[in-house]
Amino acid sequence: MFADFLRRLYLAYHDSLTGLPNRAQFMEELGRELAHAQRADNIIALLMLDLDHFKQINDTMGHAAGDQVLKEVSRRLKKRVRKEDHMARLGGDEFAIIQRDLKTLEDAVSFGKELLVILSQPYDIKEMKFQGGVSIGIAIWQPGQPIDTNLLEQADIALYKAKEERGLFAFYTSKMTSEIKRRVDLRNDLEEALNTDELFLVYQPQIDIRSNKLIGVEALLRWKHPEKGFISPAEFIPIAEMHGMMHRLGFRVLKEACETLCRWCDKGENPEVMAVNISPNQLDSEVFDQKIIDLIERLGMPGKMLELEVTERIMIQPRASTDLTLRKLAENGIKLSMDDFGTGYSSLLTLRRWPFHRLKIAQEFVRDMLIDSSDREIVKATIGFAENLGLQVIAEGVEEMEQLEFLKQNGCYLIQGYLVARPMTEDKLFEWMQKRITENNAVLSE
Ligand code: C2E
Ligand code: MG
Ligand code: MG
Numbered sequence: 001m002f003a004d005f006l007r008r009l010y011l012a013y014h015d016s017l018t019g020l021p022n023r024a025q026f027m028e029e030l031g032r033e034l035a036h037a038q039r040a041d042n043i044i045a046l047l048m049l050d051l052d053h054f055k056q057i058n059d060t061m062g063h064a065a066g067d068q069v070l071k072e073v074s075r076r077l078k079k080r081v082r083k084e085d086h087m088a089r090l091g092g093d094e095f096a097i098i099q100r101d102l103k104t105l106e107d108a109v110s111f112g113k114e115l116l117v118i119l120s121q122p123y124d125i126k127e128m129k130f131q132g133g134v135s136i137g138i139a140i141w142q143p144g145q146p147i148d149t150n151l152l153e154q155a156d157i158a159l160y161k162a163k164e165e166r167g168l169f170a171f172y173t174s175k176m177t178s179e180i181k182r183r184v185d186l187r188n189d190l191e192e193a194l195n196t197d198e199l200f201l202v203y204q205p206q207i208d209i210r211s212n213k214l215i216g217v218e219a220l221l222r223w224k225h226p227e228k229g230f231i232s233p234a235e236f237i238p239i240a241e242m243h244g245m246m247h248r249l250g251f252r253v254l255k256e257a258c259e260t261l262c263r264w265c266d267k268g269e270n271p272e273v274m275a276v277n278i279s280p281n282q283l284d285s286e287v288f289d290q291k292i293i294d295l296i297e298r299l300g301m302p303g304k305m306l307e308l309e310v311t312e313r314i315m316i317q318p319r320a321s322t323d324l325t326l327r328k329l330a331e332n333g334i335k336l337s338m339d340d341f342g343t344g345y346s347s348l349l350t351l352r353r354w355p356f357h358r359l360k361i362a363q364e365f366v367r368d369m370l371i372d373s374s375d376r377e378i379v380k381a382t383i384g385f386a387e388n389l390g391l392q393v394i395a396e397g398v399e400e401m402e403q404l405e406f407l408k409q410n411g412c413y414l415i416q417g418y419l420v421a422r423p424m425t426e427d428k429l430f431e432w433m434q435k436r437i438t439e440n441n442a443v444l445s446e
Contacts, residue, residue: 015089017067018074026088026096027152033086033100034147041143045099045108048155049115050163052133054093055244057125060285065125069093069132076118096155105140112136112169135162136169153184160184163242187239189225194248199223201256202423205271205432206394206416209408214433216273216307218416219257220423221249241279250282255295258306260426262299269433275307277339280314286321289328296332303333309360310336312344323353330355337394342378351389359386361412363397370402383412 013025021029030046037044051073058066070093077095081087086098097115102108119134137159139151154172157180162170164183193199203217223231240246254276261274282288296303308329314322326336337358338351342365361382368375379395386393395407398417407415421432 018071018089020074020078020095021086021088023088023090026086026090026098029086029088030098030151033098034141034149034151037100037141038143038147040101042100043102043105043143044141044151045102045105045111046139046141046151046155047097047099047108047112047115048090048137048139048152048159049095049097049119049134050137050159051093051119052135053244056247056281056284057130059244059247060287061126066093068125069123072123073119073132076121077115080114080118096152108138108140112138116168134168135159137162137172138169139172157181157184160187183239186225186228186231186236187243190223190236190240190245191243193223193225194245194252198225199249199252200425201253201260202425203257203260203429204416204423205421205429206275206414207420208414209404210413214271214436215414216275217261217271217429218275218277218309218423219253219260220277221253237279241281244281246279246281247285250279251291253277254292258295258299258301261305262301263426264430264433267430269430271429271433273305273307273335275309275337277309280310283310283314283322283325284319289325292329292334293332296334303329304335307335307337307358309339311339312341315344326354341382356391358392358394358414361393361395363417366395366397366403366407366417367399370400370406376406379407379412380410383407383410387411 013022014020015022033044036042051069054066054069057069070089073093073095074089077087077097081097082099085100088096090096099108099111115136116134120132122129123132137155137157139154139158141149141151157176158170158172160180160183161176162168164180200222201219202222203219205214206216206218207213208215221233221237223233223236225231237246240249257274257276261271264271285291292306293303296306330336335357336355337360338356339360340362341359343362359382361379365375365378365382369379370376383393392414393412394414394416395403395412396416398404398407398415398419400419403417404415404419407413421429424432
């Protein structure tokens with residue numbers, strides 16, 4: 001009976017995978033250490049660690065491999081951390097350490113550097129060696145600071161800063177703005193929202209103005225945050241990318257978008273193609289292509305009904321496997337388009353290298369092309385470029401009839417933008433498609 005009680009007590013305060021104290025115990029210890037440091041006039045440091053690429057390992061090599069890494073990290077930490085200090089696994093791949101009784105701030109720096117070396121040694125997982133890496137955020141409490149300083153939050157902010165700047169570690173300073181605080185909060189909230197309907201898709205039609213035919217729809221992600229309201233994907237996608245959430249999030253988008261397309265088809269509407277935005281780091285996964293192929297096979301959806309929109313960023317650091325991945329997708333009929341063309345780095349060579357079928361003229365050029373001559377030239381050049389390469393070209397962000405006229409005159413007939421329709425939910429777009437039929441495709445002809 002008593003042994004059972006002790007066991008439950010142990011489990012309440014420890015992480016069962018690594019045997020390290022958990023967040024609950026760590027917070028109690030932190031409170032005690034702050035009180036002690038105040039009495040003894042000492043400095044304490046809180047170091048928060050987050051493994052680089054951990055989520056990718058979990059997603060691509062499986063949870064057992066992820067667990068092995070976590071155990072190895074904790075073994076290395078246990079060997080190095082002093083008995084009188086405290087450490088914990090806070091959750092996921094986050095670990096924290098309290099260093100007590102520091103004499104100077106440099107002690108925390110040299111300790112942090114040591115941890116970087118220790119944790120960056122290769123890990124042997126499933127007979128593969130993989131290079132570890134870690135980022136560290138450090139928050140310091142010194143005599144004179146309030147006792148209720150939220151040291152854990154400060155270390156978390158510093159950690160975020162370290163990751164964002166791809167630095168190895170960062171100290172919290174009061175200058176770290178509320179902007180970072182917002183991003184830290186968003187990251188934590190996004191992790192929670194990944195499997196909820198706070199995240200959902202809307203769909204925007206793409207049409208060919210020559211026939212007024214619907215040629216596809218683009219799936220766009222939305223996040224309705226319970227307190228902050230709508231957050232733009234332009235803000236939260238980079239956060240998801242930076243924190244390794246894009247594999248999960250991206251696959252959810254792909255799955256939901258394809259399922260939606262199939263539901264529309266079952267109900268008698270066929271918008272031809274579902275275009276889905278893909279982040280470069282989704283292509284890092286070795287199973288990316290196979291997962292998509294399995295998905296469309298399961299849904300009985302022909303590959304040609306799926307289009308992947310990638311940005312020029314994939315060309316900056318393509319992995320050797322990217323070639324194979326994109327080719328395999330193309331062999332299965334899946335289309336590839338280059339989004340926001342002209343905003344990043346692309347050359348004829350890189351464009352030729354992969355099986356693109358379409359270029360998308362970035363919204364920012366379309367927006368200003370009637371008032372800015374250099375944007376106008378970029379739009380014209382892109383259209384010419386596409387023509388020379390035998391690719392289709394589509395303009396997005398078309399809001400005005402004058403913009404449409406200009407595009408038409410210059411040989412771009414595929415458009416997407418508020419002029420045609422705003423992004424809509426699955427049901428609304430279904431109604432929209434039905435209305436088009438009854439009104440004889442009259443969207444742009446009134
Ligand atoms: P994008 O792929 O270039 O998407 C086009 C953006 O233009 C969308 O913004 C769309 O709502 C907006 N838009 C369309 N027509 C008009 C118009 O006529 N006027 C104006 N002012 N805007 C128009 P949104 O939905 O805010 O998405 C922003 C970016 O976030 C997207 O740019 C895309 O890069 C990214 N994104 C959105 N959903 C996903 C996703 O599921 N995965 C990934 N990786 N990225 C996504
Ligand atoms: Mg797009
Ligand atoms: Mg775009």
